Amino acid sequence: MNTVNSQRLFQKAKELIPGGVNSPVRAFGAVGGQPFFVERAQGPWIVDADGNQYVDYVCSWGPGILGHAHPRVIEAVKKVCEKGLTFGAPTAGEVELAEMIGTCVPDMEMVRLVSSGTEAVMSAVRVARGYTGRDKIIKFAGNYHGHSDGLLVKAGSGLMTQSVPDSAGVPEGYAASTLTAVYNDEESVLRLMEENKGQVAAVVVEPVAANMGVVSPEAGFLEFLRRITEENGALLIFDEVITGFRLSLGGATEYTGVHADLHTFGKIVGGGMPLAAYGGRRDIMANVAPLGAVYQAGTLSGNPVAVTAGITTLKILMEDRGIYERIDRRAAKLETAFRKTGLCVNRAGSLLSAFFVPGWDVCGQKAAAPELQEQKVKNYEDACRCDRHAFAEYFHNMLAQGIYVAPSQFEAMFVSDAHSDELIERTCEAIKVSVKGHKLA
Numbered sequence: 509m510n511t512v513n514s515q516r517l518f519q520k521a522k523e524l525i526p527g528g529v530n531s532p533v534r535a536f537g538a539v540g541g542q543p544f545f546v547e548r549a550q551g552p553w554i555v556d557a558d559g560n561q562y563v564d565y566v567c568s569w570g571p572g573i574l575g576h577a578h579p580r581v582i583e584a585v586k587k588v589c590e591k592g593l594t595f596g597a598p599t600a601g602e603v604e605l606a607e608m609i610g611t612c613v614p615d616m617e618m619v620r621l622v623s624s625g626t627e628a629v630m631s632a633v634r635v636a637r638g639y640t641g642r643d644k645i646i647k648f649a650g651n652y653h654g655h656s657d658g659l660l661v662k663a664g665s666g667l668m669t670q671s672v673p674d675s676a677g678v679p680e681g682y683a684a685s686t687l688t689a690v691y692n693d694e695e696s697v698l699r700l701m702e703e704n705k706g707q708v709a710a711v712v713v714e715p716v717a718a719n720m721g722v723v724s725p726e727a728g729f730l731e732f733l734r735r736i737t738e739e740n741g742a743l744l745i746f747d748e749v750i751t752g753f754r755l756s757l758g759g760a761t762e763y764t765g766v767h768a769d770l771h772t773f774g775k776i777v778g779g780g781m782p783l784a785a786y787g788g789r790r791d792i793m794a795n796v797a798p799l800g801a802v803y804q805a806g807t808l809s810g811n812p813v814a815v816t817a818g819i820t821t822l823k824i825l826m827e828d829r830g831i832y833e834r835i836d837r838r839a840a841k842l843e844t845a846f847r848k849t850g851l852c853v854n855r856a857g858s859l860l861s862a863f864f865v866p867g868w869d870v871c872g873q874k875a876a877a878p879e880l881q882e883q884k885v886k887n888y889e890d891a892c893r894c895d896r897h898a899f900a901e902y903f904h905n906m907l908a909q910g911i912y913v914a915p916s917q918f919e920a921m922f923v924s925d926a927h928s929d930e931l932i933e934r935t936c937e938a939i940k941v942s943v944k945g946h947k948l949a
């Protein structure tokens with residue numbers, strides 16, 4: 509495979525940009541080798557600077573539920589650009605998008621648009637603190653809520669990939685008010701609530717975790733969080749930056765039946781542009797400035813280009829509910845292909861992760877003990893036990909066959925509506941070879 513242009517670009521990028529990338533996981537640090545630089549993408553395909561073409565299961569880390577460059581989205585964005593890129597003043601589109609979000613997720617009684625998932629969760633936490641008059645929050649190890657100071661504690665995603673779950677540069681005082689519980693472990697939450705009685709403003713959770721690989725909540729876990737927060741006067745925040753409009757049009761609430769007080773959205777809601785949102789109960793959101801005393805602002809918040817991409821994407825999802833059936837069914841096919849290799853797989857709708865759990869022999873020569881094959885990854889510790897070297901080999905084998913999955917064991921595989929049955933079949937074949945037979949080649 510010719511990668512001359514990507515290599516040249518990466519060399520130059522490294523001189524100018526830390527690590528040569530604008531978001532750490534893109535550097536391929538966890539899998540070795542050099543990242544490819546992207547030239548363009550269309551539908552399920554991504555094309556690099558040397559003309560190599562890959563079936564893309566990263567989908568820009570989630571926004572691309574319709575595939576890349578959906579013609580309707582591109583058309584709408586082109587049109588709105590002609591009217592101006594940003595005004596820093598309200599537009600009709602913002603009202604339309606807020607209304608659409610509320611239609612899809614009725615718990616979103618009031619919505620504030622921001623520009624990134626980080627901003628959305630950071631702001632929701634601030635609102636929870638302002639509303640309750642309390643400082644502490646509970647989060648879960650391996651959940652990732654963006655890179656604001658107080659949330660970079662035992663965080664998943666890129667931090668987990670680099671094995672540095674806490675970031676340097678976060679003042680101790682910030683981290684001290686972030687309490688960390690174990691995902692799917694009620695006891696750990698109960699203990700923190702008990703030890704910090706009357707001090708917890710909110711429990712913030714990924715209702716389906718997707719930043720330590722995909723980890724679903726076990727039966728009753730989210731219901732438990734709903735109950736315990738209510739009993740303790742704390743708010744429940746669903747970080748739906750990944751799950752929103754992904755698991756279903758109504759996000760995690762429609763998918764799990766559990767209601768939160770505040771939700772955060774990103775990725776799909778912006779249709780591929782920098783847009784995110786937070787919102788929820790009217791009485792809580794009424795505390796946000798200029799209505800209330802919790803301050804949050806942004807020059808590009810609700811900018812018309814991103815809003816248009818978001819509106820158009822949600823319109824397509826609302827018009828064709830068959831999309832969710834298709835992407836879930838196709839993801840299930842990938843799940844089956846992974847399971848046939850003996851890997852442990854977690855899947856929620858169109859999100860999935862294959863985990864190289866201990867005991868897995870990537871060569872396929874020595875089958876893992878049956879109980880290990882069955883082992884479920886249900887929290888951060890389980891995920892951390894995975895064999896990262898085996899993952900890296902699998903990653904490069906897939907890439908060599910023209911399939912691009914996230915360059916980290918701890919990110920999700922995203923299936924889009926552009927992944928045809930034929931491409932899914934091709935991917936299943938690639939999985940078979942990449943996980944099992946590569947050393948035999």
Ligand code: HOZ
Nearest residue numbers: 531532533534569665666
């Ligand atoms: N934190 C993102 C994945 N969960 C990575 C974003 C990116 O590198 O673009």
